[in-house]
Amino acid sequence: MKTNLIIGTRQSLLALWQSNHIADLLRRQYPECTVTLKKIITKGDRILDVPLAKIGGKGLFTKELETALLEGEIDLAVHSLKDMPTILPEGLCLTAVTKRANAGDAFVSNKYASIETLPQGAVLGTSSLRRKAQLLAARPDLKIVDLRGNVDTRLRKLDDGQMDAIILAAAGLTRLGYTDRIREIIPHNFCLPAVGQGALAIECRTNNTEVRAMLNFLNDQPTKQATDAERAFLGLIEGGCQVPIGVHAVTEGDAVSIEAIIASLDGSTVLRDTIRGQAINAAELGKELGNKMLDQGGRAILAEIM
Template identity: 50%
Template sequence: MKKLTIATRKSILAMWQSQHIKDKIKNKHKELEVELIGMKTKGDVILDTPLAKIGGKGLFTKELEESMLRGDSDMAVHSLKDVPVDFPEGLGLVAVCSREDVRDAMISQNYASFDDLPKGARVGTTSLRRKMQLLMMRPDLNIISLRGNVQTRLKKLKDGEFDAIILAMAGANRLNLKDEVKYIVAFEIDHMIPAMGQGALGIEAVLKPEILEKIEFLNDENAVIETTIERDFVASLNGGCQAPIGVSARISGDEILIKAVIGMPDASEFLTDEISIKKSDFKCAGAEFAKKFIKRGGRELLARAEKMASES
């Protein structure tokens, strides 16, 4: 194999992530030519509608997957939190890279902390998970849907349309946003549980041995373990990328602490729990933890959440 082609979204963050992986592959396989192919996905094009209303699952991956299935590209680099738990035949999640900061962050030009936000503050996010947890902490907030790439969102913040916006801390770090905005404040996981896979880059690829052998070195053991638990938890609940589900698995020595929350987008109902397991038991931990939520009506709750999101 002489050339490896990476399909990528054209947003600045997606291009940064794909270039980052391209550089890693080139450093490992100096003889290999690596090319990036930029393209737009449905999630990039339709910006005036909340994600939950236009399909949720795979909005940022479908066009990239079609490119791989046609043979136009060999792999794609995703923010793992945007990757559905199911894949088309012939494709798969073949590598999970080491995680950046997994937390969510409040970005603001005027307020140095979440508690400083005034009553009724306008907070921008398109994530139902973030909306739910923001309202769990501060029912007074005015949560407004905010679509677009990071630069578009920052412009709206700077133009005064929002008092704060919520982004992944990983993206803020990768794009060095501390030089562009006044305040970046990370939420501790006890206050806002991240999305499955947040902070990790996931490599989806055509399942051919000659491709897999070139990129398997990108796997990070701890990231694989943590995100396997998180993705299995969501899969067991039949939840998608946009569902109001927060789940975090964190390795500490030989133990893994797992926290999760699910509920309605308006925080009128929610379920939360946490457990600690041995690291060696990770393979079935996500599905087993999900059973605790299922017994408490978790699937039905998420079905009602999906209905609420599609009607709002």
């Protein structure tokens, strides 16, 4: 067993919370092991004045961490699973997926209790095309503006009065102690979450069998099966931040249920479907649902976007 582990992490407060959480779990599991953090700045952290969809989508918050892994500077990287591309660089693998926190999107406002109570023409901030498309489908009257930055920065823009409400991942707010800012967890029939939202991903070198064995205890099988289904769906559709796709899977014993949407950018068209089957076949079910939705009109929606 290694006696020293270096975790690569982004520098945001949320990324540091997540990496410190994993570090604490490792120290508890392996008291003789020294665990340290190495802070790394990613492209997504450097470019904050441009919408995510215009600068590349998936991989913006992982590439530099993955380079550090491949070059041996770090032993593992901690990511929000929703930030990870479905195809990893050669030599790297997704070693563990932690137990999922609340996967939902949170409505945050200092004036209003829910999206339904927002007045006509209210200004709502989000950096996600997925959220924008689904919200516009239900409330086309809203003025949705791009919102970038760390959680603290986004909350500050709301508090400064730049917008009437913002949408953030519930898990991130809870992890940073901002549960009291959540006015509503948006129902999934209103806005499906992003692939992997609420779960943490641990990435390491494929050939580093010693570290991979040490990380096995972090893996939560029900979450892994559910997110395997979601990532398989996304991988088939080939969507990233540039395409409004939402998908959420839930395991119940030996079964898994998957719900997904493919939407046009303006929310005028939203295709929604579900599938259910054995959890052991989660990834295959995700692909099956993806193929079904592409044939039902998803391919036409994506053609207009791409």
